[in-house]
Amino acid sequence: MGSDQRLTEIELIDIDVRYPRTIGRNARLGSHGAGFPARVARVSTNTGASGWGVVEGRAGELQQWVGYPLEELFEPSVGLLDPAAAPLDLALHDLAARAAAVPVFALLGGRGERSVPCYSGAIYFDDLDPEDAPRGVSAVLENCAADWSSGYRAFKLKIGRGNRWMDRQAGFVRDVEVTRAVREHYPDARLLVDVNDGYTPGETIAFLRAVADCDLYWIEEPFQEEAAGLLAVRDYLRESGSRVLIADGEWQPEEDSLLELARSGLIDVLLMDVLTFGLTAWRRVMPQLAQMGVAASPHAWGQPLKTAYAAQLATGLGNVEVVEGVPGGTGGVDASAYRLDGGSIVVPDQPGFGLTLTG
Ligand SMILES: [Mg+2]
Structure with missing residues (x-):
């Protein structure tokens, strides 16, 4: 990835989790219901690359990474370089793998079975x-x-x-x-x-x-x-x-x-x-x-x-x-x-x- 690549946009997009039935209790928690609203973060760069992943909580802090150089946040052979950007872990893996035209599993080493x-x-x-x-x-x-x-x-x-x-x-x-x-x-x-x-x-x-x-x-x-x-x-x-x-x-x-x-x-x-x-x-x-x-x-x-x-x-x-x-x-x-x-x-x-x- 070129050193001039920067994050230009981080969008939060609503998705909707749907279970096939109402899911009941476990030893610790009450009913899990039939689904819930969730969100993903989609990250784009100035070179036209993009990727997205589910985020849980802490989403309000994401805009701080707009304008950031990608190479300071993510290294394909390691993953995230800055733990503060943890909510973007999946999105940046998706982005890096898409940019390399490979599945994420290949980026991770392809050590397991398909x-x-x-x-x-x-x-x-x-x-x-x-x-x-x-x-x-x-x-x-x-x-x-x-x-x-x-x-x-x-x-x-x-x-x-x-x-x-x-x-x-x-x-x-x-x-x-x-x-x-x-x-x-x-x-x-x-x-x-x-x-x-x-x-x-x-x-x-x-x-x-x-x-x-x-x-x-x-x-x-x-x-x-x-x-x-x-x-x-x-x-x-x-x-x-x-x-x-x-x-x-x-x-x-x-x-x-x-x-x-x-x-x-x-x-x-x-x-x-x-x-x-x-x-x-x-x-x-x-x-x-x-x-x-x-x-x-x-x-x-x-x-x-x-x-x-x-x-x-x-x-x-x-x-x-x-x-x-x-x-x-x-x-x-x-x-x-x-x-x-x-x-x-x-x-x-x-x-x-x-x-x-x-x-
Ligand atoms: Mg468990």
Whole structure:
């Protein structure tokens, strides 16, 4: 990129996230609704280059970068150079890849596969709703059926019902019941569970014991990550010969302590968010993880576009075994270049992220 290239315009554009159904509660949060308004930032330069990406929060500070030399903000082999410009991380990756006429994954090194297994992250506590006539376990099975028919072959079940919404013991029993029911109906599906920090270490082990025959792929955020608790879980898994992976690092990640837990063999998969942790930070951290034999799966929940970003990251950086799928669509964006095939998301080889603004 020439040294005379400057950002000339940063536009905020509204998009519309639409889930295929109302998404209920998890161990920590109330109903997620049927969608929400969101925004992207589109960046243009004086040479006619442009790129865009989703922004979450802090968008008001973006205009400070208008007039800035691109080479002071972004280096294609590294990513963002100024952490203060974090909301432009995705847009500048898109811009740089489009300018080079390559997909983002190529800019990142192309170390992974073009096709990456993808799970539905949309299996929430819909058994508890509506509150005046809860639909029970069948509601969860209906959600699995809907996501299966849209191409998913793996499900992440939210558990931890006793943390806020049910009596503690009854919630635990329901968690086990739901997990067993989904396994029974989908013997070949990859199953993950996510506790959103709703268990104690003791409950985590009790749960893993209760579903030991369900062949879970991972358990996510069983409790606020800490070495003693994770060590107890690790000891149980080892002694029982279980292959269930421990995934953590989504909620308010502290990079140094997470890497230390991973290095100590207490976390198998790190989950920092594809947007708020960011693509540039993932580019920096991934080689360290690969070296210690720890996998990654960037958190993508919230928007279908975040699944696309996480998939590009997986194809670009490698070391990602499975990508979090957010079912649904985005008003104002054509994301049809991404598709599910045999339960895997296939990453397009179009320039940039391969996404088009249609608004
Ligand atoms: Mg989670």
